[in-house]
Amino acid sequence: MAKQHISTTINGEPMEFLCEPHQSMLDVLRGPLGLTGSKEGCGSGDCGACSVTLDGRLVCACLMLAMEAEGASITTIEGMATGEALHPLQQKFLEMAALQCGICTPGVLMAARSLLERNPDPSETEVRFWLAGNLCRCTGYDKIVRAVLETAADMRENAA
């Protein structure tokens, strides 16, 4: 099968690419599309560093075939900030030092945003289980969990 033509939407923009049927979405994002914010930590769905949303649902880009992007809408870390304005989670992660090396950070942020979209008032336990698929080896998760909880509180206040 020759390279296939795929039309999709990435971070709100119509996008087209060619891919081979066995390629993962992560391969295509990081390769031809140049969106290297999604990281490959394992390639087997165990680390969450390639977390993106597919039609609004959080998935690992490494566990998705690029072919499946046809007609779908994908959001990556590159689509999280609005222009120069960081998403409240991004800003809070900076303020609370919720990253050290930063390699897991794009995936953690994508996962956290997906949580807050569904549950604006999560408990610590809910945050911890939602993020269980995002490995971080630097922080011990403490500052990550705190930053997500504080962002949620800020966003609730701003929404009220």
Place this chain on the structure above:
Amino acid sequence: MNVISNKWIGQRTIRPDGADKVTGRAAYSADTTLPGLIWGKVLRSPHAHARIKSIDTSKAEALPGVKAVVTAKDLVDFPLDKSVMLGIQDMRWMCRNVMAREKALFHGHPVAAVAATSEEIAAEACRLIVVDYEVLPHVIDIDDAMQPGAPILHDFIQFEGKPSNIAGKLEHKLGDVEAGFAGADVIIERSFSTEPVHQGYIEPHACLVSVSGDGKAVIFSSSQGQFMVRAMTSLLTGIPQSDIRAIPAEIGGGFGGKTIIYLEPVATLLAKKSGRPVKMTMSREEVFRASGPTSGSKSTVKIGATRDGKIVAGQGTFYLQAGALPGSPIRGAAGCAFAPYDIPNVHSLGFDVVSNRSKVAAYRAPGAPIGAYAVECVLDELAEALKIDPLELRLKNAAKQGTKAAHGPVFPRIGFVETLEAARAHDHYKAPLGKLQGRGVASGFWFNAGGESSAQVNITEDGNVAVTTGHPDIGGSRASIANITAELLGIDYNRVSVQIGDTASIGYSNLTGGSRVLFASAMVVTQSTEKVITTLRERAAKIWKIDPEAVTWEDGEARPAGDNAGKFPGLSLADLAARASETGGPIGAGVQLNTTGAEGGFATHICDVEVDAELGIVRVLRYTSFQDVGRAIHPSYVEGQMQGGAAQGIGWALSEEYIYDRNGKVDNAGFLDYRMPVCSDLPMLDTVMIEIPNPKHPQGVRGVGEVPLVPPLAAVANAVANALGKRFYALPMSPPRVLAGLDGA
């Protein structure tokens, strides 16, 4: 030393590299590309131990798309009879680790490498390489490796006059232990074992190398030291250091595991042969199979004390797995084990044991957690036998200023006692515990390191500040450097930019390791900034036509030192930068030093656990770390180090291990079955920073990054013992082990 107003030092500023890291823009090693790049792949040994009789690469080379093939023949050989050291690494072992030479020494050992126009073709070419192996018996575990008749990995290694897998021995002696034990009322002696654990950085090793027609190489890779990358690549490829430019990518975690290299020399040779830029990335499986974990261990520790709780003698024997080539961290195990205590008689012995596992690499306080695990567990039993509170026992024997440690030094002002007192006074230590819950405490020590660092501080033409240092920023060090520079210059933090220079743009700087980065870079940045301030005062003096001595630098501007100096409006950085050309040219200064005075660090941890006695599951309920952090230049990143170390230690104690199958192959080479703690496994990790400034540092900085991994193994083990009234002497305390232990009781 400048008067420090503390406007920026101690502030939780936003790291200079932060915005790029939360938006996905930061470039890690695998994130960069070059026109025309091709892909490198490594062929790895399918045997744990085999003689390589021949390698036939002709079929691979004939495959369309293949541009270059490399084997050990292409690398510089370091003969076995002559040691060539680079830092703590012996190039004889490094060269054999990067590419198997006489023998494949572990399953996954690189045997050859290919570069091709696609990853698939490179992988296919690897399959076409024919290696004629003579398979040899292998040995995985320490006890087996030391048995008479065990397969010997290296004929040239002798121990006590015979070929052996014991590759080295280290001994620390203080006083007379026999006499010490003779005077003891209580003696506890126990044996322990730990499994090898991986550093577990989320970013796999990767690099991108191009070699131009004139032989000059540019290496883009993530490591804990671009100068180490340059030096090792130079030694292994024969390209002079002046022809190699190593550019530090952002690094996605290292924890010691990226203080050595695997891919860079291979990619360089492939790039040189093919004339194309070569990119290589390890899969997670390759990371587990072939990059360094830290040692598994067997140890025996004996401690004697008088009835009043004074420790009179300590003896420890630590056998550490080196992996396939010598070099386990016996210095850390044997040296740090007893260091927190003032013990008159100590005998500490370390043995370096090779077996057919991947070569170990540094892991956060290398060896020290292994030593502390045994000593701190024995101390717990000693406290029980003496009916003394475990913190009290440690306080009675704590090292202080003036204590002579068995590994050599006499301690200057240290804050170990303060960590113990803070732990004892903390509400965590008094909180009630429920059924099947337990509490453990443990302490730990790490040497910390100084060494070579370079910095350049430049005033930009518009009056801001650009700082360049030579250490990869692995956990927020740029923010601390900016804090210090802003403080010294009396300017806003946001006017300071900090970058990590490549090997062509900044002077030699040793590794990001040994908890040395902020200690050493703060020194060179401070001295550079002081030189810049001197220049700024001279420039103002020139403009005002007064003596430079009559100019002071305050609040970010040059001012006349007093009324006698004359009355002039202050000159800001921007004013002086604007007039730099007319007053003598660009303003900037660099300093290069071999720093000294990095004093040791101490910590005490409290851990609460709950055990599900029917399933053998141990969960950590509460965890508090108390650490002498010297001066917390950026408290958030100090806390981050403490929390990260605790989390890694909890994983080491409870769930992480290498599992080998009968053929000597790692059976759990992935994040699914190599169980690092996930977010839902851990509670909040509380921290108490105790600031006892290091008297030998301009800002009082003490290394903080490694100590946090030293106490947790024993803190968790002691908590489990407290919960169950039964003690486990082997890590990890995994559910099957715990349940088997409980059923056996």
Place this chain on the structure above:
Amino acid sequence: MTDIRYLAPKTLDEAVGAFAAAQGAARILAGGTDLLVQMRAGVIRPGLIVDIKKISEMTSIEETAGGGFRIGAAVSGAALGEHPRFGRVWPGVLEAVNLIGSTQVQGRASPGGNLCNGSPAGDSVPAMIAAGAVVTVQGPAGRREMPVEAVPAGPGRTNLKPGEIVVSFTLPPRPAGSSDAYLRMIPRTEMDIAVVGVGVSLTMAGGKVTAARVGLGAVAPTVLLVGDAARALIGSTLNEASVEAAAAACRAACKPIDDKRGTIVYRTKVAGVLLKRTVAIAADRAKGG
């Protein structure tokens, strides 16, 4: 290099046709959370991938006339969790499906994939077996139904005939006083493969168990329906002796292996422990319901 083709048919007939025509060289893609990992590891190299997620029957959840449910084989765990009523009727099945992998995996992984992957440790399978789920399969010879426990044949193998695709799971209507539960033992709190998994479905009336089914995973080459355990529970008030008898039946049914995830001794003992805990939760729910 073998070329891989990808198809995303909109109808089952099309899917079955292509799948059957490929004669074993094809793989079904639902969530892909096992398939892509196996492809990457080089364990399998399919010539054709049939993505079934464009087939509405396979991605929908329907309530049947009598109050049962029909779940498309490719419904993701996350989608099942968002269904307004399913989790109230079958809390055990839902918690089992929702234990397959991380949040990210939940966005994709499906009960059909979990079953057809053939792992003895698949989380949803013991709960589906306990629930008495019936699987609808479609192949070149048409449709047929089989009990879910009849699907696994051994590690990585199923009893599906060549060209057959699992279409849906049908869960029966629930009498009053019924509920279910699923528990698994994993070393961590998440992200692990079950070392033992137990699904229990109970119907209680007047404090007595009137119907029970027990599914047991990760202790034998296939997930087991443990009839002896159910028989020990039926007719009892769930007193200590009957629950212990059921636990003993679970232990006796174990034919586990020693591997990197657990030992024979450990798995056998834990099967009994989990049975008791799962029964307690299911009974609690059944009484509350």
